[in-house]
Amino acid sequence: MFAAAIQHRTRPVLAQIIPIRRCNLACAYCNEFDHASSPVTLPVMLARIDKLAALGVSIITISGGEPLLHPELEQIIRRIRSHGAIATLISNAYLLSPDRIRALNRAGLDYLQISIDNVEPDDISMKSLRVLERKLEWLARDAEFAVTINSVLGIDVRHPEDALAVARRARSLGFNSTVGIAHDGSGQSQALPERQLRIYRDIRRLETGVFSFAHYDRFQENLVRGLPNQWHCHAGARFLYICEDGLVHWCSQQRGTPGIPLADYTLEDVERQYAIQKSCAPSCGISCVHQTAMLDQIREDPRRMLQELIERRRASEPDFRAPLLLRGIAWMFLDNPAIQKAFVRVLGVRR
Ligand code: SF4
């Protein structure tokens, strides 16, 4: 994924695709579901996956609605993996069972993200730790894919401290934990109130991996303090959002633009969208698009990115020293351009 992102400046890296808009829940803050629509048929979904692979997409995230409601989800995942792309799934986890987890293992799922909003269900959200506890234990026991539990701050929950309890439980089960910032219906996020900001910092301190995007998320660090980000959003190019009708949109909160059918989407469209400046960018809270922008920074200025990554880690852990492996990688790829070129050529041959 890194190799492909580095090799091609404008090619799509990440696509989010919707196999079903229907959801079994109705979170009060959500504008991405209905209670009626049918699943997209399997042949149509497979054709869309093939088209994304032909455009060079490296990571395909299946979301919804609730994607586990799709009766042929595992075949969609298999198709993603058959192209050598990374298959990820965003789910509320209500429909998980030991059998379904094993089916996802067999299909080759790489990564599952579950959002949990509170400890006890309420009228805002039923995505609750207590309700999902059993499913999380099954996942810890049986899942062969990586699991991340995401909690969201900035939504109107009664007990924002629940986000920290969710993150701690996730870590105790061996999962990753992340914290997101709520956005409105046009993707815009606002500063967190002081109490939530403290919880945000506490959750961030639970992060341990050196390479985690969480350590490097300057976008989110600014947004939680109400500061705008100066960046060029490459949605429609580096990131594609494919709705249930098979149209390409900038992202989940800017549906309608460009609104071109995926079947007709070309690399010329990608180039065109790459160049467009989006007025919604400064306060944008769509973290998956931020991540593609971070990949671009790795591509354009890897040394600075690495330095920032380490400095941010030191801000929360003053004794932190970059591991030997990381220093070795920096020597190989930053100090020796010939090795970097060979690496990209070998790992980037899929395109
Ligand atoms: S579970 Fe997810 S898709 Fe369903 S209503 Fe809640 S946030 Fe929306």
Ligand code: SF4
């Ligand atoms: S800046 Fe990009 S990702 Fe953010 S809301 Fe606008 S189009 Fe979507």
